[in-house]
Structures are given as structure tokens and as C-alpha cells.
Amino acid sequence: MVFLASCSEAPTDPIIQDEEVLSGLQLHFGVTNDRDYAPFAATTIPMVTGGSGVYSYELYQDDQFLGHDPIQTLRFDEVRDYEVTLKVRDAETDSVQTASVMVSALQAPPDLPLEVTVYTANFSGIVPFEASVLAIARGGAEPYSYEVFVDGVSLYETDNAPVWITEEGNHEVIFQVTDANGTMVQDGVSIYGHLPEEEPLMRVNFIAVPQTVEMGKSTGN
Incomplete structure (x- = not known):
């Protein structure tokens, strides 16, 4: 399951948008799995458009700074809700956009198979x-x-x-x-x-066996 949050610079006029507004910094952010039995992990999915095209990033989990790489695999070991936040700064205009997603780690049933x-x-x-x-x-x-x-x-x-x-x-x-x-x-x-001369593959972000669970239901491989 992928849950996306988005944030963009709002236009000053809802009908007429000039070129500068249309090219404003926009951030869409999500994770590969936002709800599963603990422990589990999920990879962050950032998508940034507009602005100068040169960005810097700050990734946080529950207000703890995790680094400047916007694509990371995060662990969720405790049974609780987590907040994952990405901040993006345009290197030329210094404008900043922030987006957050909530991730829920659920209590696994006692008879969950290995x-x-x-x-x-x-x-x-x-x-x-x-x-x-x-x-x-x-x-x-x-x-x-x-x-x-x-x-x-x-x-x-x-x-x-x-x-x-x-x-x-x-x-x-x-x-x-x-x-x-x-x-x-x-x-x-x-x-x-x-090899360097090859066309690089798109950086795809997903877990090997994507799983989505509902409370009280078990996930099976």
C-alpha cells in the first residue's frame, strides 16, 4: 500500500497562474507500506518537481533527523504510530516544502507463523x-x-x-x-x-513482498 502526501506552493490566483507560479516547487511524498504488523520496514518515495531542479533534503522519523538521502528504508519495531517527514529546499530560490505520512505498526497475533x-x-x-x-x-x-x-x-x-x-x-x-x-x-x-555507458534503470522503490493488513487479519507470504 502506498500512501502519498503532497505539498506545493499555492498560486495567488486560482484562475490565472503565471509561469513562475506554474514552475513552483512541488513535493509528493509517501512510503511503500504504511500499515503492517510490527516489526516491518518501508521505503520512502519522494517526488519533487518545479523550482530550479537543484534540491537538498532532510528526512525525519518522529522528529529525529535521519539524514539527507530522501530514499531510505526505515524500520518500525514498536506497536504504535510513526510520523515520517521529508523537507525539500530549492537551492536557488531557498523555498521549502514539507510533507509527512503516518505509518502504523500493529500488534501481531500470537499464532503468526514464521x-x-x-x-x-x-x-x-x-x-x-x-x-x-x-x-x-x-x-x-x-x-x-x-x-x-x-x-x-x-x-x-x-x-x-x-x-x-x-x-x-x-x-x-x-x-x-x-x-x-x-x-x-x-x-x-x-x-x-x-556499466556507466548503459542506460540506468529507474530507481524503483518497493518492498520485495508488499503486504497490507487490516486489524485482526494475518499477512501470509
């Missing part, structure tokens, strides 16, 4: 580059153990792996999770490395 979802904001890049990949397991019986496979080779035992992409083409990153009862599940993403 599941894992893999998240990344780095689906492609010019080689060599580093892709940050996160896996979140829930349900089943804690504690969980993780194993990360890149192109079929076991490299890490962690839930948050920096994957170094050095060759062009698609690379499969798989997280295998085992719970205390020995139940095993897995999920993964494909990351594409391209």
Missing part, C-alpha cells in the same frame, strides 16, 4: 557499488538465525547485510531464516549492476 521479508532501496547501480539489504523476521518462535546468500554463495549470518556489487547483471540476494523450532523460511531481492 515469515521473513527482505527490503532494499538499492535495486540497481553503476558497478562497483554497495547495496544495503535488510531482512525482518516475525512470527514463529524467537530467537531467529539468519544466513545471507549472494548468487548462491553463503556470505553472512546477519539480518542486515551490505552487499558489494562488482559485476554487471542481476544478482540474487537471499535471506534464509530459521526460528527456535527449526522452521525455515526465505525471501530475497534481485539487484542489477550496470
Whole structure:
């Protein structure tokens, strides 16, 4: 589920808009999933138009500054509502737009089966580059153990792996999770490395297995 908030510079006249107003800074902002059982993650989706075309960003979660990258994968571990805010500043005009979205982390039912979802904001890049990949397991019986496979080779035992992409083409990153009862599940993403002369892929932002839940209903892979 994608929930978008938008903010733009309002025209002074609702009928007649001059060229300067039409080219004003506009911000549309959302996340890939705004409601799910805790813990889960979501990637921010910014879209900025107008103005000079040169922007700076500030991303916040519950008023905590997260950095200047507008596209990040954020964790939501506690059962509560979160506010995610993006501020955009036009480098030439110094105008600022701000938009926020609310994200709800729900209480998971006690009988939720073991599941894992893999998240990344780095689906492609010019080689060599580093892709940050996160896996979140829930349900089943804690504690969980993780194993990360890149192109079929076991490299890490962690839930948050920096994957170094050095060759062009698609690379499969798989997280295998085992719970205390020995139940095993897995999920993964494909990351594409391209050469500088290639046409870059559009930076698409979505979770590997998008899920939307309603209160009292379970999500299944």
C-alpha cells in the first residue's frame, strides 16, 4: 500500500497562474507500506518537481533527523504510530516544502507463523557499488538465525547485510531464516549492476513482498 502526501506552493490566483507560479516547487511524498504488523520496514518515495531542479533534503522519523538521502528504508519495531517527514529546499530560490505520512505498526497475533521479508532501496547501480539489504523476521518462535546468500554463495549470518556489487547483471540476494523450532523460511531481492555507458534503470522503490493488513487479519507470504 502506498500512501502519498503532497505539498506545493499555492498560486495567488486560482484562475490565472503565471509561469513562475506554474514552475513552483512541488513535493509528493509517501512510503511503500504504511500499515503492517510490527516489526516491518518501508521505503520512502519522494517526488519533487518545479523550482530550479537543484534540491537538498532532510528526512525525519518522529522528529529525529535521519539524514539527507530522501530514499531510505526505515524500520518500525514498536506497536504504535510513526510520523515520517521529508523537507525539500530549492537551492536557488531557498523555498521549502514539507510533507509527512503516518505509518502504523500493529500488534501481531500470537499464532503468526514464521515469515521473513527482505527490503532494499538499492535495486540497481553503476558497478562497483554497495547495496544495503535488510531482512525482518516475525512470527514463529524467537530467537531467529539468519544466513545471507549472494548468487548462491553463503556470505553472512546477519539480518542486515551490505552487499558489494562488482559485476554487471542481476544478482540474487537471499535471506534464509530459521526460528527456535527449526522452521525455515526465505525471501530475497534481485539487484542489477550496470556499466556507466548503459542506460540506468529507474530507481524503483518497493518492498520485495508488499503486504497490507487490516486489524485482526494475518499477512501470509
